[in-house]
Amino acid sequence: MTNLPPRVFIKEEGPREGFQIERAPIPTADKIRLVDALSDTGVGHIQVTSFVHPQKVPGMADAEAVVAGMTPRAGVRYSGLWLNQRGLERAIATGRLDLEGKLTLYASNVFLQRNQNRTPDQQREAQPALIAMYQAHGIPVRTGFVTAAFGCNFEGDVDPARVMGLVGDMLSIAADHGESLSLMGLGDTMAWATPERIRRVVGAVRERWPDLELSLHLHDTRGLGIANAMAGLEMGVRHYDAAVGGLGGCPFAAHGGAAGNIATEDFVFLCEELGIKTGMDLEKLAECARLAESIVGHPLPGKIKTGGSLRALRAKIAAA
Amino acid sequence: MTNLPPRVFIKEEGPREGFQIERAPIPTADKIRLVDALSDTGVGHIQVTSFVHPQKVPGMADAEAVVAGMTPRAGVRYSGLWLNQRGLERAIATGRLDLEGKLTLYASNVFLQRNQNRTPDQQREAQPALIAMYQAHGIPVRTGFVTAAFGCNFEGDVDPARVMGLVGDMLSIAADHGESLSLMGLGDTMAWATPERIRRVVGAVRERWPDLELSLHLHDTRGLGIANAMAGLEMGVRHYDAAVGGLGGCPFAAHGGAAGNIATEDFVFLCEELGIKTGMDLEKLAECARLAESIVGHPLPGKIKTGGSLRALRAKIAAA
Numbered sequence: 167m168t169n170l171p172p173r174v175f176i177k178e179e180g181p182r183e184g185f186q187i188e189r190a191p192i193p194t195a196d197k198i199r200l201v202d203a204l205s206d207t208g209v210g211h212i213q214v215t216s217f218v219h220p221q222k223v224p225g226m227a228d229a230e231a232v233v234a235g236m237t238p239r240a241g242v243r244y245s246g247l248w249l250n251q252r253g254l255e256r257a258i259a260t261g262r263l264d265l266e267g268k269l270t271l272y273a274s275n276v277f278l279q280r281n282q283n284r285t286p287d288q289q290r291e292a293q294p295a296l297i298a299m300y301q302a303h304g305i306p307v308r309t310g311f312v313t314a315a316f317g318c319n320f321e322g323d324v325d326p327a328r329v330m331g332l333v334g335d336m337l338s339i340a341a342d343h344g345e346s347l348s349l350m351g352l353g354d355t356m357a358w359a360t361p362e363r364i365r366r367v368v369g370a371v372r373e374r375w376p377d378l379e380l381s382l383h384l385h386d387t388r389g390l391g392i393a394n395a396m397a398g399l400e401m402g403v404r405h406y407d408a409a410v411g412g413l414g415g416c417p418f419a420a421h422g423g424a425a426g427n428i429a430t431e432d433f434v435f436l437c438e439e440l441g442i443k444t445g446m447d448l449e450k451l452a453e454c455a456r457l458a459e460s461i462v463g464h465p466l467p468g469k470i471k472t473g474g475s476l477r478a479l480r481a482k483i484a485a486a
Numbered sequence: 487m488t489n490l491p492p493r494v495f496i497k498e499e500g501p502r503e504g505f506q507i508e509r510a511p512i513p514t515a516d517k518i519r520l521v522d523a524l525s526d527t528g529v530g531h532i533q534v535t536s537f538v539h540p541q542k543v544p545g546m547a548d549a550e551a552v553v554a555g556m557t558p559r560a561g562v563r564y565s566g567l568w569l570n571q572r573g574l575e576r577a578i579a580t581g582r583l584d585l586e587g588k589l590t591l592y593a594s595n596v597f598l599q600r601n602q603n604r605t606p607d608q609q610r611e612a613q614p615a616l617i618a619m620y621q622a623h624g625i626p627v628r629t630g631f632v633t634a635a636f637g638c639n640f641e642g643d644v645d646p647a648r649v650m651g652l653v654g655d656m657l658s659i660a661a662d663h664g665e666s667l668s669l670m671g672l673g674d675t676m677a678w679a680t681p682e683r684i685r686r687v688v689g690a691v692r693e694r695w696p697d698l699e700l701s702l703h704l705h706d707t708r709g710l711g712i713a714n715a716m717a718g719l720e721m722g723v724r725h726y727d728a729a730v731g732g733l734g735g736c737p738f739a740a741h742g743g744a745a746g747n748i749a750t751e752d753f754v755f756l757c758e759e760l761g762i763k764t765g766m767d768l769e770k771l772a773e774c775a776r777l778a779e780s781i782v783g784h785p786l787p788g789k790i791k792t793g794g795s796l797r798a799l800r801a802k803i804a805a806a
Contacts, residue, residue, distance in 0.1 A: 317796070319799055320803065321803065322799070322800050322803045322804075323800075357793065358796060360756065360759045360760065361716055362759075362760060386789065387789060387793040388752070388755055388789055388790055388793040388794075388795075388796070389712055389749065389752035389755065389756075389788065389789030389790060389793065390712060390752075390755075390756060392709055392710060392712065392713045393712045393713040393715075393716045393756070395713075396681055396713045396716070425789060425792075425793060429709065432708070432709035432710075435708055435709065435710075436680065436709075436710060436713070439680045439682075440680065440682060465785060467787070468709065469706065469707060469708050469709030469745060470708055470709060472745075473677065473707040473708040473709065473745055474708075475708075476637070476678060476708070479639055479642070480642050480643070483640065483641065483642045484642075
């Protein structure tokens, strides 16, 4: 009935997506401390920072310092985020990141307009220039991403057929320019997904492109994040973005009740209990979540950091 | 593939289970205010308070005052909790509660010993005296409850066969004493449930007693509460306990990182998006969650109270 994958791959986005929304400045040393602690959890991929304009996002002005200060560990992929050529060049200049090009289309025209000030045609037409930029730097383009794939606060529900169209567009654009996408991300950017919508969209894309690896980027704004991840697992999806502690989320109204990505440790706990391998050490990860909480100085939404894992309890019971 | 019920029934336990764990005293008037606000949400059943020893649980010493102060609304069932004859007599004396007898067995011997200082045989043997007590007061006995049905912090995983045995025991004990149980609660008391375990246990009980209505009491201590409720919905379970705002839970380490029941409004949101009727007004319920948060004076874990419902967004988009 379900199709749980034997192994999943997690991209840890806490240091990037999480610290970005914090109001109080986070000391560079603390960011490095968290990245280094995460490196020791067995995670395969950490998105370390964001190379955005320091005046627009002052909290990310220390991007280079964070990358220079971290202690890379063999087997972990360290990446960054950028929004334009200048950002990419800064990321390249660090000489320490594993960079990959990504195409992005939006399943909401209004959101695209607000976010990028572009029409859908303009966004599509901008992708070849992106590919050329990556090719000029010898950076592979392997990933596509659909923003607002499950719904949008400005446009409402999104038809799965529209997502299919965007996936097809990105695959064609890449192929037309000598690239081949192997991973397609579906972003629940504004938290409209439900387990049923996950099944519908993933099912439709899967049926049309059975060999395309899928990734889910889930926000927990409306409390369904882990239930949606469960639906993804049942559909056999193997790639997930997550943020340690649920970084980026905050229960305080003063933070606008922000809710970040699903908490990495809660998702790893779910996988562990389902017998799905993550390669990660849940106790070390919970320790990272507590570290993240002490760094931001307010409660983070992840549960396992206080609730504790069952593996630990079973070991205690077995030893008694 | 799934068997979503068209309608679910929610027992709101926030005022009882939630306020009980708060460290700071909650003014009686605030408790009444929340009960009255909940009465206006369309909820069918509110567990108002707990008739426990005022010296053991000082925060519940005002049980009678809360019941006397609330304004009952037609169509809402108001109930209370008690642990012994004295508590039951106090609940009866209010003259305002809809009382029902409940049998309880434990799927963990160690937890039973710690909680009730009884062996499993002693617990079973205590049930007929309970039934007699209810019968003496003309109170129907319709519900059974399995504590720790999915696992226990002291004993570990629970075999579904053990849950089946306890359900069978309660049905027999009731039948032997002239009562017939129509609702069987499965309590994830210590948050060991996963969607798979829900399916296994519910599936086993359902197969043996297809006409027995089931209820799930889920804690979100390890972040799987809503995913577990989703699994219950997919198994066709129609009754759920929940606590507005996730009352009883608190992200502060100072509260031991307590995690209460699933947040009523997050569960109602899930149902609404799945097309399952709850009879409740989600916007009013979210307002109750914000009221509960202001009463306890610290963030509560429920998400919809800040994340907002999609129905509200859809209406706004349609009106634009």
